[in-house]
Amino acid sequence: MEESAITLLEFNRRVNRLLHDVSVQRCWVVAETSDVMLRNHCYMELVQKNPVTGLTEAKARAIIWASRFAVLRNMFEAATGQAFGNGLKVMVEVSANFHEQFGYSLVITDINPTYTIGDMARQRMEIISRLRREGLIGLNKELDMPAVPQRIAVVSAGTAAGYGDFMDQLHGNASGLKFYTCLFPAVMQGVNTPASIISALNRIYENAELFDCVVIIRGGGATSELNAFDNYDLAANVAQFPLPVIVGIGHDRDTTVLDEVANVRVKTPTAAAEWLVGRAQSALDTLNAVSDMIADMASEIIASARQQLAYYTGTIPLVAENIVTRNKAMLQNYVSAIPLRAHLRIETAGKDLGAWKERVAVAASQCVAREKMRLQALDKQVELLSPERVLRRGYSLTVANGHVVTDAAELAKGDILETRFASGRVVSEVK
Amino acid sequence: MESQDTEKMTYSQAIAELESIVKEMQSENCSIDNLSKYTSRSLELLKICKAKLLTTDEELKKILAELES
Numbered sequence: 001m002e003e004s005a006i007t008l009l010e011f012n013r014r015v016n017r018l019l020h021d022v023s024v025q026r027c028w029v030v031a032e033t034s035d036v037m038l039r040n041h042c043y044m045e046l047v048q049k050n051p052v053t054g055l056t057e058a059k060a061r062a063i064i065w066a067s068r069f070a071v072l073r074n075m076f077e078a079a080t081g082q083a084f085g086n087g088l089k090v091m092v093e094v095s096a097n098f099h100e101q102f103g104y105s106l107v108i109t110d111i112n113p114t115y116t117i118g119d120m121a122r123q124r125m126e127i128i129s130r131l132r133r134e135g136l137i138g139l140n141k142e143l144d145m146p147a148v149p150q151r152i153a154v155v156s157a158g159t160a161a162g163y164g165d166f167m168d169q170l171h172g173n174a175s176g177l178k179f180y181t182c183l184f185p186a187v188m189q190g191v192n193t194p195a196s197i198i199s200a201l202n203r204i205y206e207n208a209e210l211f212d213c214v215v216i217i218r219g220g221g222a223t224s225e226l227n228a229f230d231n232y233d234l235a236a237n238v239a240q241f242p243l244p245v246i247v248g249i250g251h252d253r254d255t256t257v258l259d260e261v262a263n264v265r266v267k268t269p270t271a272a273a274e275w276l277v278g279r280a281q282s283a284l285d286t287l288n289a290v291s292d293m294i295a296d297m298a299s300e301i302i303a304s305a306r307q308q309l310a311y312y313t314g315t316i317p318l319v320a321e322n323i324v325t326r327n328k329a330m331l332q333n334y335v336s337a338i339p340l341r342a343h344l345r346i347e348t349a350g351k352d353l354g355a356w357k358e359r360v361a362v363a364a365s366q367c368v369a370r371e372k373m374r375l376q377a378l379d380k381q382v383e384l385l386s387p388e389r390v391l392r393r394g395y396s397l398t399v400a401n402g403h404v405v406t407d408a409a410e411l412a413k414g415d416i417l418e419t420r421f422a423s424g425r426v427v428s429e430v431k
Numbered sequence: 432m433e434s435q436d437t438e439k440m441t442y443s444q445a446i447a448e449l450e451s452i453v454k455e456m457q458s459e460n461c462s463i464d465n466l467s468k469y470t471s472r473s474l475e476l477l478k479i480c481k482a483k484l485l486t487t488d489e490e491l492k493k494i495l496a497e498l499e500s
Binding site for chain 1: 443452
């Protein structure tokens with residue numbers, strides 16, 4: 001028993017030899033990266049987690065030799081737009097290895113980036129559909145960008161080349177358009193990116209009334225670490241931000257989730273500055289156009305007023321002349337009409353006069369006849385009442401002392417009476 | 432059309448008034464009596480707008496500089 005014992009080294013060598021079986025050599029494996037560490041060679045842990053519980057179900061150390069890693073990293077990052085790092089779903093070609101001293105590990109010889117791309121796209125789609133489900137995806141897009149966004153809150157790493165490009169482009173614009181920027185520094189790469197940007201947004205939110213819009217820029221360097229921008233929390237924050245957000249995070253990949261929710265999406269920080277300058281420039285162009293337009297309209301109105309004036313200048317004397325002529329003609333009419341009228345009037349008056357004459361004559365003769373008749377009636381009455389007529393009927397008239405006697409008492413003895421008859425008279429004495 | 436205090440006017444308020452003046456001037460019943468009123472007001476508004484685009488608001492610049500530091 002004891003003679004058959006072997007050294008640990010010998011045992012480990014046997015294990016190593018067993019691991020050279022084809023079934024565990026150059027085998028494609030899917031796993032998630034963690035604890036990625038670059039120390040000449042690239043060391044990491046490959047893990048498999050339970051999709052429901054998130055608990056680790058399998059784990060193995062892995063290594064990519066430095067020479068191989070240089071090639072694989074370039075290829076991977078170019079294809080995925082994503083830096084090789086932790087938390088990536090990868091498909092890797094591995095060979096089991098057992099080192100006498102360091103134990104079990106896997107040697108990675110190849111990576112299939114398509115798998116990672118697919119996984120990232122799936123994650124992105126999941127985030128996007130969640131944002132859509134929650135009604136957040138269009139919120140920032142629906143905000144009205146001011147006609148001239150001049151006051152700009154910039155979220156960027158202050159030292160980044162992209163920030164410098166943005167500032168140069170914006171403040172150095174050819175038209176001398178003024179912009180006001182305020183930098184809210186944030187980490188723009190690595191796992192802390194979302195939280196760092198969210199904290200910058202919170203600081204902007206406290207001073208939101210000072211700004212027209214927010215610009216999130218990241219530029220220069222490799223097109224990697226875009227994974228940070230496919231983040232639900234960050235996207236939800238940007239979507240619900242009360243100011244329109246312009247995103248220029250410098251990449252050629254289709255879109256990140258951040259691009260999906262931003263009000264304006266451009267490729268680079270320089271493009272973000274160009275966009276802002278362009279908007280202000282078009283406002284300035286509009287102002288100049290309006291200015292020209294007002295001048296044109298004013299001179300047009302003046303020209304038409306002048307034209308109207310010219311019309312009146314030409315027309316008024318003519319109109320005046322017409323009026324004079326018309327009045328003259330009217331006067332002439334009167335001149336010729338008056339004698340005729342007068343004649344007519346006299347004629348009429350003459351006729352009237354004749355009629356009146358006749359009526360007066362008739363009236364006069366009627367009056368004369370009427371009076372004649374009245375006289376005749378009176379004459380008759382007078383005749384009836386005359387004393388001769390009374391005397392003829394047998395009455396007599398006694399006169400004493402020159403008076404007609406109507407009362408015997410008036411007489412005294414010896415008075416001389418004259419009694420008149422219709423014919424003749426006698427004188428007697430009272431006894 | 433009401434004329435606001437030009438000092439406190441925002442760019443969009445000035446633009447809105449400018450647009451209404453242009454509309455007024457384009458209408459048939461723009462009399463020559465209003466012309467100088469309209470043109471002088473619109474020049475004033477244009478000046479405000481251009482100033483907003485082209486002149487530095489030192490006060491705002493200072494506030495933002497303080498915020499940034």
